[in-house]
Amino acid sequence: MKKTPLLISLMLVGFLLNACSLRDDAAELYHLEQPLKAEINIPSEFSASEEESIEAVLTQNGKKVENPDFVHFEIWKQDGSLHYPMEEAEVLGNGIYRVSKEFNQDGLYFVKVHASSEDSLIIPQKQFIVGELTESELEFLQEGTRPDTPAEEHHH
Numbered sequence: 001m002k003k004t005p006l007l008i009s010l011m012l013v014g015f016l017l018n019a020c021s022l023r024d025d026a027a028e029l030y031h032l033e034q035p036l037k038a039e040i041n042i043p044s045e046f047s048a049s050e051e052e053s054i055e056a057v058l059t060q061n062g063k064k065v066e067n068p069d070f071v072h073f074e075i076w077k078q079d080g081s082l083h084y085p086m087e088e089a090e091v092l093g094n095g096i097y098r099v100s101k102e103f104n105q106d107g108l109y110f111v112k113v114h115a116s117s118e119d120s121l122i123i124p125q126k127q128f129i130v131g132e133l134t135e136s137e138l139e140f141l142q143e144g145t146r147p148d149t150p151a152e153e154h155h156h
Contacts, residue, residue, distance in 0.1 A: 034061040036068075036120040038113050046103050046130040053100045056089065056113045060120065064095025069116040073099035078108040078127075078137055086114065106131030108140065 041055040054073065058065035071089040076082060082105060089097035103109070112125045133141070 034118065034120065036060045036065065036115060036117050036122050038115055038122055038124050040111060040113060040124060040126045042111070042126065042128045046128075048131065049102060049104060051100045051102045053098050054111055055092070055096055055098045056115065058095050058097065058115055058117065060117055065117050066093075066095060067117075068097075070114070071097040072114040074112045074114065075099070075101060076110055077105065078110065078140060079134070081105065081107075089113075103130045106133070108133055108137040 037059045039057045039059075041057065043052050043054075046052050054075070056071065056073075058068060058071065071091075072086045073089055074086040075084040084101060087099060089099055092098055097113075097115075108127060108129055110125055110127050112123055114123050115121070
């Protein structure tokens with residue numbers, strides 16, 4: 001009589017192990033994410049009181065991204081004296097997206113690109129210099145301090 005509970009237990013363990021076995025098509029069942037990539041292009045020099053363009057080239061799976069979910073640019077000055085609100089990028093075609101701004105103040109700036117395509121979200125950031133830097137901005141760069149990012153606002 002003691003063999004029956006043992007036999008039932010062994011059968012139950014067998015069913016559980018069988019249910020956990022790897023399927024031949026298991027790899028096909030999972031969505032393989034193709035990460036979105038952005039190359040941020042900034043002019044080598046900025047002219048005072050002239051509108052300058054910052055571009056982002058989006059690629060995914062080795063191809064230019066023509067129809068992303070969204071592409072927004074956010075630009076601010078390191079010392080907090082200037083912050084352009086996040087705005088939708090202008091579409092130039094061939095995976096290139098642009099924002100144009102007039103930079104009237106010298107200093108250290110940051111641009112952040114918020115982009116999404118096919119369930120891949122990226123928010124790369126790049127720093128750039130307009131004109132001359134202040135002492136505090138030079139110290140900031142020498143210390144390698146992380147930038148003070150503006151308050152996170154999500155308007156996607």
